[in-house]
Amino acid sequence: VKICFVDSSRSNPFVRHLFAALETELAALGVETEHEQDGFPRHSAGLVYVVIPNEYYENTVHELHPTSKQLRNTIALSLAPPGLLTAESDYEYGRNCAAMMDVSPVGVVDLWRRGVAAQRLTLGWTAAWDNYDAGRERPIDILSFNSGSRRRELLLGRYAEVLTAHNARIDRPARAHSAARAPDWGLGPGDFELIGSAKLMLNARHQSPEYFDWLLAIQAICSGTLWLTEHGAGQKPLVAGEHFFAASPKNLGLAANALLRDSARISQATTDAYELLRSEMLLATGAQEMAELAELVATGAPPRLGRPLHRIRKPDFTDEITEGDLATHEPEKLHASFAPTVERAELKRKALNKIVSGRKRAHKKAAAAGIDPDASPEIHRSPSYAKAQPRVTVCVPLYNHAHEMEEALASLVNQDYKDFDVLVQDDCSTDNSADTVISFSKKHPELPLRLLRREANAGLPAGRNRMLQIARGEFVLALDADNALYPRCISTLTAALDDDPDALFAYGILEIRDHGKPDGLLSARFWEPEILAHFNPFDALALFRRERLIDFGGYVEEVELFGWEDYDLYCRCAENGEHGVHVPQMLARYRRGEESMLSITNLETDGMYARLEERHPKLFAGRLP
Amino acid sequence: VGNVRAVSGDKDTRAAELEEALLECEQRLARIGELELELREMSLRNEHLARRLVHRSPLKLARKAAGRLRPRNRP
Numbered sequence: 001v002k003i004c005f006v007d008s009s010r011s012n013p014f015v016r017h018l019f020a021a022l023e024t025e026l027a028a029l030g031v032e033t034e035h036e037q038d039g040f041p042r043h044s045a046g047l048v049y050v051v052i053p054n055e056y057y058e059n060t061v062h063e064l065h066p067t068s069k070q071l072r073n074t075i076a077l078s079l080a081p082p083g084l085l086t087a088e089s090d091y092e093y094g095r096n097c098a099a100m101m102d103v104s105p106v107g108v109v110d111l112w113r114r115g116v117a118a119q120r121l122t123l124g125w126t127a128a129w130d131n132y133d134a135g136r137e138r139p140i141d142i143l144s145f146n147s148g149s150r151r152r153e154l155l156l157g158r159y160a161e162v163l164t165a166h167n168a169r170i171d172r173p174a175r176a177h178s179a180a181r182a183p184d185w186g187l188g189p190g191d192f193e194l195i196g197s198a199k200l201m202l203n204a205r206h207q208s209p210e211y212f213d214w215l216l217a218i219q220a221i222c223s224g225t226l227w228l229t230e231h232g233a234g235q236k237p238l239v240a241g242e243h244f245f246a247a248s249p250k251n252l253g254l255a256a257n258a259l260l261r262d263s264a265r266i267s268q269a270t271t272d273a274y275e276l277l278r279s280e281m282l283l284a285t286g287a288q289e290m291a292e293l294a295e296l297v298a299t300g301a302p303p304r305l306g307r308p309l310h311r312i313r314k315p316d317f318t319d320e321i322t323e324g325d326l327a328t329h330e331p332e333k334l335h336a337s338f339a340p341t342v343e344r345a346e347l348k349r350k351a352l353n354k355i356v357s358g359r360k361r362a363h364k365k366a367a368a369a370g371i372d373p374d375a376s377p378e379i380h381r382s383p384s385y386a387k388a389q390p391r392v393t394v395c396v397p398l399y400n401h402a403h404e405m406e407e408a409l410a411s412l413v414n415q416d417y418k419d420f421d422v423l424v425q426d427d428c429s430t431d432n433s434a435d436t437v438i439s440f441s442k443k444h445p446e447l448p449l450r451l452l453r454r455e456a457n458a459g460l461p462a463g464r465n466r467m468l469q470i471a472r473g474e475f476v477l478a479l480d481a482d483n484a485l486y487p488r489c490i491s492t493l494t495a496a497l498d499d500d501p502d503a504l505f506a507y508g509i510l511e512i513r514d515h516g517k518p519d520g521l522l523s524a525r526f527w528e529p530e531i532l533a534h535f536n537p538f539d540a541l542a543l544f545r546r547e548r549l550i551d552f553g554g555y556v557e558e559v560e561l562f563g564w565e566d567y568d569l570y571c572r573c574a575e576n577g578e579h580g581v582h583v584p585q586m587l588a589r590y591r592r593g594e595e596s597m598l599s600i601t602n603l604e605t606d607g608m609y610a611r612l613e614e615r616h617p618k619l620f621a622g623r624l625p
Numbered sequence: 626v627g628n629v630r631a632v633s634g635d636k637d638t639r640a641a642e643l644e645e646a647l648l649e650c651e652q653r654l655a656r657i658g659e660l661e662l663e664l665r666e667m668s669l670r671n672e673h674l675a676r677r678l679v680h681r682s683p684l685k686l687a688r689k690a691a692g693r694l695r696p697r698n699r700p
Contacts, residue, residue, distance in 0.1 A: 109666050112673070210658075231655055233662035240659070241652030248654070251647055258644035 001298045002032040003290070006051045008059035009037050014215065015055050018079075021126045022050075025287035031294075040066045040074075048294040049074040053093035054086040071097050075293060077121060078102045081211035082110035091116070099293055099302040103214050103286075105234035117303040121289055123214045124281030131196045131223040132274050134267070141166035142256050143198035143225070145191070145216075146206065148172060148524055155204040156586075157518035159253030160511040163586050164486040166260060169198070170509055170524060171584040196223035199266055202256055203229035204249065217244065218281075221273045226266045228256055237280050243273035348603035355459075355600075356559055362428065362456035373456035376425060376466060379434065380451040382441045385421060388448035392420035392490055392543070393473035397463035399427040401481035402436045404591060409440045411484035411589075413447055417491035420477075421448035423467050428457040433481075461555035461565040468546060468554050476546045478566075482591045483510070483541060489587040493543035496581045504549065504578040507542035508587030515593055522590050526582045529574030532567070533620050540566035541588050542580065552578070560611045563601030571616040577625040 003026060005019040023033045034041075038060060040049055049066065053076050057065065066074060076094030078101070080087035087107070091114060094100045100118040102108045111118035142163060146152060156163065156170055163170070171194065195201060201220045203213060212232040220227040227244040230252065240246045247255035259266060296302050366373035394412060398405060412422055426434045434453055441449045454463070468476060475497060477490060489508065496506035510522040522539045531537060552572065555565040573579065601608075613620040 105666065106662065109662070109669060112669055231651075231658055233658050235655075235659060240655030241649070245648065245652065246655035247648070247651040251651060254644050255648050255651060258641070258648045261641060261644075 001046050001048055001291070001294045002034065003294050004041060004047055004049050005033065005035045006040055006049050006056060007035075007037055008056050008064075010059035011052070011055040015052055018215070019050075021128050021283055022287055022290065024128065025126060025284045026291060028284065029287055029291055031287075031291045039064045040070045043067075043070050043073055046298050047073060048098075048297050050077055050290070050294075051075075051097075052077050052079065052090070053097075054078075054080060054089035057093050058089060073297060074098055075290070075297060076100045078107055078111075078118075079104075079215060080107070081205075081207070081213075082107055084207055098297040101290065101293065104212060105236070106211055106232075107234075119289065119293055119303070122281060122283075122286040123218055124283045124285060125218070125222060125277040126283035129192075129219060129222045129283075131192050133196070134224055134271060136196065136224070138197055138199045138225075139167065140169050140194075140198040141260055142168040142200050142202050143195065144168070144170045144202050144204065145195065146172065146203065148521075149206040150520065152204045152206060153520035153524060154518065155249055155252065157511050157520050158250065159202075159256070160518065160586055160589070162253040162257045164488075165257070168586065169194075169584045170521070170586060172526070192219065192223060195220055195225050198225050199263075200226040200228055200256060200259060202252060203227065204252060205230050218277065221270070221277050224270045224274060226259065226270050227273070228252065228259065237276060238273065243269060243276055245269070345604040345607065348600060351600045351603070352559060352562055355562070359457050359459070366456045371455045374454075374458070376452040376454040378450060379426075379453045380438045380441060380449075382447060382449040383445045385448040385450050388421045388472075390419055390421040390448065390473045392417075392475045392477055392494060393467075393471035393546070394420055394422045394477045394479050394490070395464060395467035395471060396422065396424045396479050396481050397427060397460050397467070398424050398429060398433050398437070398481045399457070399460070399463075400429045400431045400433060402429070402431045402433040404482040404484075405433055405436050406440055407484050408479065408481055409437065409444070409447070409449075411486070413444050414487050415485065415490050416487050417494065420490055421450070421472060423471055424449065424451045424481075425463045425467055426451065426453040427459070427463050428454050459557065459559075459562075461557045464565070465554040465557070468550055471546055474546060475543050476549065477543045478540050479588075480540065482593070484589045484591075486587050486589070488585070490543070492583055492585060492587060496583050497543060497545065500581045502579070503545075503581045504552070504573060505542040505544045506581040506583060507538060508583040508585050510539050510541060510588045510590040511586055512590050512592055519592065521586075523582075524584075527580045529570075529579070529619070529624055530622070532571050532574050533622065536564075536567040536570060538566070538570055538580070539590060541590070552576075556615075558611070561608060564608055564612070568612060568615065571612055571619050574619050574624055575616050 005023065007015045007019060019035060023035065026033050041047075049070060051066075051074055074097040076090065076097040076099070078087065078090035078094060080090050081104070087110075090100075091111065094111075095114070095116050100111055100116050101121040102111060102118050103121050103123050105120060108118045108120050144152075144156060162168075201216075203216065205211070205213075210231075210233050212235040213229065217227045217229070217235075217238070221243075229244065229246055230249050231246045235244070235246075238244055245255060245259060293302070363373040396405075396408065401408075409422070412420075424437055426437070434451060437449070437451050441447065441451070452466075464478060475494060477493070479485065493506045493508060497503060500506075507523050509524045512519040512522055523537065523541070525531065525537045527538075552569075554569075556568045557565070561568050570580075618624060
């Protein structure tokens with residue numbers, strides 16, 4: 001028998017990675033193997049193909065699909081958790097193959113239920129994956145290393161308290177953020193180094209609650225990293241509490257906290273898991289299983305089951321976020337979400353008109369009273385402000401956020417980096433926002449703070465641009481009055497900009513709070529300019545190089561782009577080949593509420609996209625430098 | 626946890642104890658889940674065996690010959 005591994009050049013890197021490891025183990029057993037990309041080689045006697053259906057079929061054109069004769073000599077291998085679209089694809093294509101293998105017992109049981117006599121392929125230790133070093137330095141406490149998904153982000157948002165108390169990274173495999181399809185566990189070899197530098201790997205799932213993510217778990221164990229995952233099944237011979245730890249989705253954060261308190265337990269569990277893998281779970285066993293099945297396929301006697309046992313319920317692919325456990329508070333929006341676009345556009349036009357006419361009135365009134373409406377005189381300065389020679393200036397535009405402002409300022413006092421000052425520009429608030437700032441500053445004279453107040457409201461981008469001009473720091477941090485920073489924010493972003501002298505800005509991940517409840521993450525993606533032609537995943541909160549930002553033209557003040565001045569700025573960055581550094585850590589909190597200006601912005605966005613496209617034709621035509 | 630913290634003298638110690646207890650409970654839950662899967666796997670195999678027996682019954686063969694086969698083992 002000769003086994004031919006077939007994959008696509010567009011497959012996830014883990015496919016090649018896994019196939020290479022299996023080929024090595026099969027060679028050790030004396031089985032001849034070969035590897036073919038983008039096409040099944042002509043069939044000859046004794047040749048058996050191995051393919052991961054969803055990775056192959058979804059990435060190749062019809063002409064490259066196997067013939068029925070080739071299918072009769074093919075073993076389909078599935079690594080997808082039952083219930084996911086990828087698993088459905090594996091089943092649909094795999095059931096027409098001679099035989100199927102699945103890396104998880106849960107997958108095997110599911111395929112049996114559907115009438116496919118699938119066999120288990122044991123994944124386990126192999127020399128190529130061994131990155132174990134018990135004595136190595138592990139600077140990262142918690143590592144979340146999966147592709148992004150709404151469910152994951154919701155869960156990670158819930159663990160904010162724990163994630164920000166430790167050195168936690170919310171990272172993604174290198175390929176997952178740039179590919180159109182984001183796989184669950186698509187690791188490339190370069191990612192192992194990162195896994196190996198973490199004490200604990202926290203696995204919140206994309207979907208399917210009942211599964212054990214064997215490939216990632218093995219790679220964590222082979223790196224001496226503790227595997228902490230959501231509850232699953234099919235993890236034998238690993239035992240929860242001895243070789244890895246499991247917890248309910250809502251308790252994963254607390255479990256990580258408890259585990260990190262006891263480093264001896266972590267080291268015991270990782271050592272035990274690694275030793276168990278080396279003694280009982282070897283990829284060589286999987287290779288043996290594959291070779292035996294290939295033998296049966298080649299002789300025309302693969303195992304069969306016949307019809308499915310039960311009537312198969314069609315899997316439900318609706319996003320799991322609606323499940324009771326994760327149900328989030330749905331805020332009362334300004335509009336019904338199904339209202340026709342025209343109505344929403346009209347609503348938005350009226351809201352914007354109201355804002356613009358309000359500004360005009362305020363300007364006239366100020367001018368009539370003999371005051372320069374564009375002036376923004378200083379109304380308060382803390383005693384420490386004059387002495388400070390800051391490297392960073394935190395610029396906070398303020399408009400009617402008296403309640404939230406105190407929290408934002410308190411978060412600045414708690415920073416572990418002290419080389420900064422704060423510039424607040426009150427944009428003619430109608431509440432007591434300015435008084436709140438003054439009384440806070442009096443309570444905290446050590447915070448270098450300067451408060452300006454405009455005589456007439458001019459809008460957020462105008463405020464930001466004005467502050468850019470008068471800021472004293474080499475870097476400016478754009479902080480909105482209703483957001484707050486975690487203690488490491490400024491130090492981490494400053495270090496990131498220092499590490500990358502070419503970057504225009506650095507940004508971290510924000511935890512979203514919707515009416516006080518966790519609601520996922522923002523800015524959790526790498527700087528990926530192409531994505532801006534579709535949506536803006538980056539929040540305005542970022543640390544910029546001040547002078548370069550001024551040369552770059554600052555923020556756009558057009559009323560058509562009300563609320564999207566940061567989106568426009570990022571589009572300009574993309575078009576001009578500028579880039580930002582992504583820090584994969586939760587560094588700030590973003591508040592979403594009814595009073596947020598984005599409630600008006602997001603009423604209708606078609607017109608805004610059209611305007612952005614006009615301003616940034618290269619980006620929207622996919623012709624970036 | 627919030628309530629217990631409120632009545633406890635040393636909040637941090639109490640919180641740590643509770644987190645520890647929670648972790649232990651979660652591990653038990655995980656082991657129960659594993660047993661559940663084993664049970665399911667076993668019943669599935671039994672069902673397959675039973676089905677094979679039905680498949681070979683003379684009555685069924687007779688029905689098949691008469692063209693009146695109904696899949697009786699399906700719910």
